[in-house]
Amino acid sequence: MMRATIYDVAKEAAVSIATVSKVVNDTGQISEKTRNHVKQVMKKLDYEPSTIATALSGKKTKTLGVLVPNIANPFFGEITRVLENIARELDYAIIICSTYNQPEREKEYITLLLRKHVDGIIIATEQLDEETLRKINKRDTPILKFSVQANPNEATGVTTNNFEGGYIAARYLFDKGHHQVGLIGDLSRDSEKKRLQGFCDYFEMQQHAIQASYIISSDSELTEAKKAVDRLLNNTPRPTALFATTDFLAIVAINSATQKGIKVPEELSVVGFDNTIYAQLCQPPLTTIEQPIEEMGKLAIHQLLKIINGEKSIPYEQIVLTPKLIERQTVSSINL
């Protein structure tokens, strides 16, 4: 059986399609009687207006694109969940796009999203070259950068203060007596770099600049991460604490250490970043820097919708939220 269209409803209700449209959108002048009648017919025919047709005739598509490196990564999974949740409340759908940090995929997805006329795009990846950006702007589709740095002339941004997060972690570890620390993070990602910078800055301020061999870059691939941790732990003297720019890396570190017989936190303290669910689930529970994801998500969607509805413009607003230390059980004090 074919789906009912506005024409079917109009015919069955013996009115024009204009009238049906007006009933659906609650516009124009329609008598109570006609309105009710049309509504009944709509129900009877199980009529649902086609978003496709609606969009073609000038209205919004009520669809947002979300670019993340990998939806299976718990941090991005959580981000997506939050965004989706808020979008749903506002009757928006979300097309998810995992780019795996490959510029190729990113371009493909952007093209796909533009062809689908999404109302806006949320970008939680670091890539995005000039040309792609130009293309998006040309179609004037609003962009919002999420949890990654944005250029105020290009796009609105909602992030946490990564630098400050690193700084907080550093102060915390330093105060606990850890002066010999190792750092691990994905230096190809700007946000993670900032976290490390914040960390390093604090240590420099304390006259304990961190040496290069105690800073290792690794992406979120399990085997690579393990190797990176190993290298870090093989330093002499061995660091008494590790700061990882993501919980994932922190957890890998805990495991590697435990497997090597190094006790966490007695012999090695670890601080992560993000406060994903597994920070609570890992053993021992991970001390980490929390990003206020829920709030960020809410702000992101609302900001984006403001731009979509034409309420904002260049220079784009940048919202920076403050991260927070969550103390659990992976950090011990060193008595000097």
Add this chain to the structure above:
Amino acid sequence: MMRATIYDVAKEAAVSIATVSKVVNDTGQISEKTRNHVKQVMKKLDYEPSTIATALSGKKTKTLGVLVPNIANPFFGEITRVLENIARELDYAIIICSTYNQPEREKEYITLLLRKHVDGIIIATEQLDEETLRKINKRDTPILKFSVQANPNEATGVTTNNFEGGYIAARYLFDKGHHQVGLIGDLSRDSEKKRLQGFCDYFEMQQHAIQASYIISSDSELTEAKKAVDRLLNNTPRPTALFATTDFLAIVAINSATQKGIKVPEELSVVGFDNTIYAQLCQPPLTTIEQPIEEMGKLAIHQLLKIINGEKSIPYEQIVLTPKLIERQTVSSINL
């Protein structure tokens, strides 16, 4: 600047829009010369055909809906990742829908998807009442049930053999000498129930039927899960092993036990289900039953596309894959 339409291209290239359309779709008879010329103009104007308009004029929307309980749950995150990945290769986009197991949300999302004319819907949730199903069928939008039981008259299905998975886990634990085991799982989910049934069946066969107090239902909510595990461990005699219907529950169990001072696996063995990434990351690494997600995803999309393209019909094919035991370090042998 407005986006270029087929009219812009036609005008600029001094041909009719029909010609442009034919060039885009590689149909009809167009001379090499005209074809190239039109292509050049398309490039010059940065023209991308609108999926909206294409869809309205009868073609596919190239969009699939995916219903999961919660995208932030690593198992479903992984599923989504796999599905998205394969969909992308085939130029399909995915709208993700987290239902949180609430029938309300499910209905909302189904309506949303239907209005958007998605070409098909992949359902990885257990709900879905009769009426909603009827609605979907009425719009004849194909459905594929993923990792959950399906009725062959209703939809195609791709699942693992949950019963067998439970059975395998049971045999493994039994052979290791565990006769007093506790079970935890979400009994409101059919697939998890099947896993437990498979498990119980094996034990019954071995004349070691499992008592009711050793079977506890819990969903994937952290605090509830913790309570459930506690109850399980408070049984006398305390079980020597636990079988959890998801890795998440298994990991919660490991943590609770560890925190209570019960050593895993020396004093308590644990077997999970799904083999999500955290099965490798938890401490100790989790022995679990793997679902061949990658393969399931591939099959799912391909099956669904077959139906979409009208190559299949009632009774719908049911594909059942075999789960596999992944041995890691959470099970010990008991010497009797």
Add this chain to the structure above:
DNA sequence: CTCTTTTAGGAAATCGCTTACCTAAATGAA
């Protein structure tokens, strides 16, 4: 009881594309 103003609802263009059908020119056959 006219004449003006509302009110209720319809006609038709439009959005950007696909496609069936049509036609003029080019080619081939006899």
Add this chain to the structure above:
DNA sequence: TTCATTTAGGTAAGCGATTTCCTAAAAGAG
């Protein structure tokens, strides 16, 4: 050279809404 085919490309209807006029009828004014 003439007639039948191909070939190349155009015309126009249709997809399912929205929206801008329009107009007839009803209501109100004087």
